[in-house]
Amino acid sequence: MSQWYVTPKQRLNADVKLICFPYAGGGVAVYHSWADILPDNIELSIVQLPGRGSHFAATPIDNMEKLITLLYPEIEHMLTMDYVIFGHSLGSRVGFEVARKAVNSGLQAPRHFFASGSGAPDIGCFEKSIHSLPQLEFFAELRQMNGTPAEVLDNVELMKMVEPTLRADFQIAEQYQYKGKDIIPCDVSILYGVEDSIETNSLLNWSYYFESCSLKPFSGDHFFVESERGAVIEHVCDVLDWIGYQGDQEVKRVS
Template sequence: MNYLSKSPWLYIPKPNVNAHVKLICFPYAGGSTRSFSNWVKILPDYVELIMIAMPGRGSRFSEASADCMDTLTDTLLNELSPHLSRETIFFGHSLGARVAFEVYRKLKKSGVQGPCHFIASGSANPGKDRSAENTHSLSDTDFIKKLRNLNGTPPEVLENEELMTLFIPVLRADFKLADTYCYNGSEQLPCNVTVFMGLDDEISEQEQLAWQHFFSGQLTFKKFNGDHFFIDSHNEIVGNAVCDLIQEIFIDKTLTHVG
């Protein structure tokens, strides 16, 4: 899974020891590496794809889910450290964007090289107070209704009582991360940031553009067809946009020796 260690936290489908750029992807609440895995087919040869594999799903289904942002990001910081000697780009969708932001903050605080570019996809800014939502503490009936309204869980899964009995604790843990996190600091992270937004997302454009306040670099903004889960419904289009962005970032860098 990982050629530098046997970390269950990182899925690297095509290890590339000669990669000059590492694209590190953080999934949304309830999400998995599935949202990013197809991108390995279209990324430039000089990019290695690294996906965060959260506990409680996939091959880690039997493991306890993470429900504390500080503990989670401390763990990810440790797991990612061997991969940060090259240029990196962080991509996070929804909750994943805030997890990536916290990992970046801790990297900066520890003096470790952070990403050269940050992509916040389908996410309100880190300073938004979500505590009033309390999605994670809803009754099972209301929780499933909320999931149905979000349109990110297949109807056949929501209607399968046995599957939902197994999966609800995982989803509750992820939503607890989302509901209880709010960044109240004032520091700006030193790189450019790109915001990806679904045209039909319930998160307002203003809430997403406010990512600018948390970075000292330039903000760019790109809209996609689809709702909050446009990353899945328009996965290839989003992947191509990520590829285009990477090539634009590194167009002036010397990559002629990449084979």
């Protein structure tokens, strides 16, 4: 079995595959609980990049082109069925490159694309570069971002273990910028936190790379995908219902 993804609950009779891509530094845990909430007609698979989870022993990758070259063959079989992509922050950009490669390889486009917590791929992900900062400064920047649990940040040995993975992820996020003009032939939903610092124009630029777009605000900051998990999942299911994947089972409401 591939270490590049995890499928928490196999659903052999699912109508559609939901492929989720975590944010920089994130792993399978970001989305794992979704499998308990999604209707039975949606099968969830979560991309697991090197340096985390069961893929921990692999060397982290710090370049988008190399990442897609290695990742794509591991998940290509998922792209031959009906699928949708959900990515948060860096994950939305990795998902975009996967969708772009699928279409350019002659496979079908995703049935829908969810770009969450991220400006469009033609715009830099961060105003400030942190991936090459000295260790203490790097950790301090992570603490300010409010996306890493305090108990992890306070565990020096654990932070040293995950530091190479974090630096690699942030290097990709800081250096990747799409320069092409490919259009993915599907619609995109742009999800954002109303307290996040991402500018509206940066969000709207996603429309250049898809057939049509819609914006969906959520309470919270950049990590609303965690704090507003239930609302995010409900929105994903509402969109999938709208495009034809109505399940017999309603999504479980999460407080």
